[in-house]
Amino acid sequence: MKKIILVLSLIACAILPAQTTPESTDNQVYVKANAVFLPIGMLNAAAEFQVGEKTTLQPEIFISPWKSFLGKYAQIYMLGFDVRHYFSEAFKHFYVGANITAARYKMQKYNYWSDGPFQYEPDAPIYVTSELYQDGYTFFLGAVAGYQWQISDKWNIDAFLGGGTAQSFYKGFHKTMGVRYDTDPDREYNRSGELVPYRGGLMISYKIR
Numbered sequence: 001m002k003k004i005i006l007v008l009s010l011i012a013c014a015i016l017p018a019q020t021t022p023e024s025t026d027n028q029v030y031v032k033a034n035a036v037f038l039p040i041g042m043l044n045a046a047a048e049f050q051v052g053e054k055t056t057l058q059p060e061i062f063i064s065p066w067k068s069f070l071g072k073y074a075q076i077y078m079l080g081f082d083v084r085h086y087f088s089e090a091f092k093h094f095y096v097g098a099n100i101t102a103a104r105y106k107m108q109k110y111n112y113w114s115d116g117p118f119q120y121e122p123d124a125p126i127y128v129t130s131e132l133y134q135d136g137y138t139f140f141l142g143a144v145a146g147y148q149w150q151i152s153d154k155w156n157i158d159a160f161l162g163g164g165t166a167q168s169f170y171k172g173f174h175k176t177m178g179v180r181y182d183t184d185p186d187r188e189y190n191r192s193g194e195l196v197p198y199r200g201g202l203m204i205s206y207k208i209r
Helices: 002-020
Strands: 028-034 043-050 055-069 072-086 091-107 117-119 126-127 132-150 155-174 190-207
Touching: 028 155, 043 126, 043 190, 055 091, 091 190, 132 190
Parallel strands: none
Antiparallel strands: 028 043, 028 190, 043 055, 055 072, 072 091, 091 132, 117 126, 132 155, 155 190
């Protein structure tokens, strides 16, 4: 976590000087919420700050508080930051950017939804796959692309999709027995790295400045 905070601080230091340049005199700010997740009780909210004529900075949170969602563990807490570059001007039309995100979760991965047998290693107990879940954290580093429509002086719609590398550290447990299914005397956490889409949706944005 300390390394992530250091990286975010360096990013902020790199872009904040742009506020003093003539091109960043507007300094608009939008607050936004993801319309895709609100109906199912999950919050994805953000604030987007203009730091240049075509550049913005966006801190963002995602909260899924569900201890059980359709019978699956789905507690997920994410904090991320975008640096975005617009091709015309800030908050209008196409943009691309870089993202860094940290996540803490207790969830059941999609590939554990089946009722088939699961055995961690040849001598380990055999479990029903759907009775297992993961508890850990992940760091994401990736890219984002999207498009913003200006529908009035105050309101925008922001459609976006992001993905990149996910570096995860987690422990695996059985739902009812409370034991670890992934016991390994050589390490406390399982580790995995993969390329994944990890964010996206339709943000409804309101201009506050």
